[in-house]
Amino acid sequence: MIELGKYNTLTVLRDTRVGLFLGSNTEAEVLLPTKYVPQDFEIGDTLEVFCYLDHEERPVATTLQPAVTRDNFGALKVLEVNEYGAFMDWGLEKNLLVPYREQPVQMKAGEVHVVYCYLDPKSSRLVGSARLDRFLDNTSISVTAGQQVSLLVFKETPLGYGVVVENRHTGLLFRDQVHQKIRPGDTLTGYVKAIRPDQKLDIVLEPIGFRKLEPAAQRIYEALEAAGGKLALHDKSDPREIQDALKMSKKVFKKGIGILYRERKIEIQPDGICLPGQKISD
Structure with missing residues (x-):
């Protein structure tokens, strides 16, 4: 059976001047027009194609990838x-x-x-x-609190943003939980904060239990990751060196590495800071 609106794995049956005729084990056939025919093929090969109706309402196959598929x-x-x-x-x-x-x-x-x-x-x-x-169902929830989920933002509301959760449920991303610019149509990764008694889903963008770092600490940590986990900066470094590398004062830098150290996200060594398990001198 050839399914319209979906990808089908079909067998090359014959080559004609208008393209390849592909078929399934139910003897159904569909045309793959010449412009989509691969350079190298043999009769009996299998091809993955998307099937839909052309301008004359005839089933047709294509190797183009649509932005959305059926269901x-x-x-x-x-x-x-x-x-x-x-x-x-x-x-x-x-x-x-x-x-x-x-x-x-x-x-x-x-x-x-x-x-x-x-x-x-x-x-x-x-x-x-x-x-x-009509196509979103929260009567039988298939996700759990804390679970990472795929999101598609579909509308903005006074409270925040309506999101499609896992291509199945509807959820709400509260405005005060959003710290980035988003708009309808954006695809995001989120987390289920809570499942309410009425089966509504509260969604957040950060893992449950994750405490966002203070901005200076976050910037230092990101710089560490970008540098391969090591930075030759410490509390005895020249303030100008810190300013050039991180665009912050030495006072702010010392506060930031203090936070990271308490969170056990870095190690402080005599010649710099690094991610746990690394050494500056390596």
Whole structure:
């Protein structure tokens, strides 16, 4: 069976002037147009291709990789709006249609929206929907508190940001927990802070239990990592040397390495500082 909207591993059946005909073990066939045919192939080889309907509503295969696949969420840009709806750029020759009925807010050309791609049972066509609540399910939570999860930001709210969690659930990233610029369409890694009694998910961007370092300590630690784990700077170093290397005063530097030492993130040696287990002289 050839599945529209998904990647299929198919066998090369025959070579024609219009391209390769590929098939599955159910005897279904689909055309891979000439422009997508690999340079080297033999009859009987298997190819991984994405299958969808072309402009004439015929199943066709491509080696292009769409920005979203069937039964998944993705952020897409609106290329055109006409009487049928909004046509989104998903990286294929034929754009993905989001009908007006699937737009909670009317889309405009140039905008980016998070949509869900699905196979419409009535038309058997792949379409997109921005009515995400229909496809997000929090009745049976598959994640646990503290778990690292994939996030897709889909809207901004007065409280923060609505996020798709693990391509399945909806969660909320509270504004006061965000210390970076984010916007709808961004993909992030986050953590489940809490699962509420009503099955709502509270999400944060830092691992649970992680205490953010004071800015100077964080800068020193990042400089250490960038330098391979060793810095020939210490509390006897010339202030100008510290300023040139880290853009901070010696007083701030000493405070920062004190924090890192207490957190057991560094070792202080006579000739500098280093990550645990390393030596400046190595």
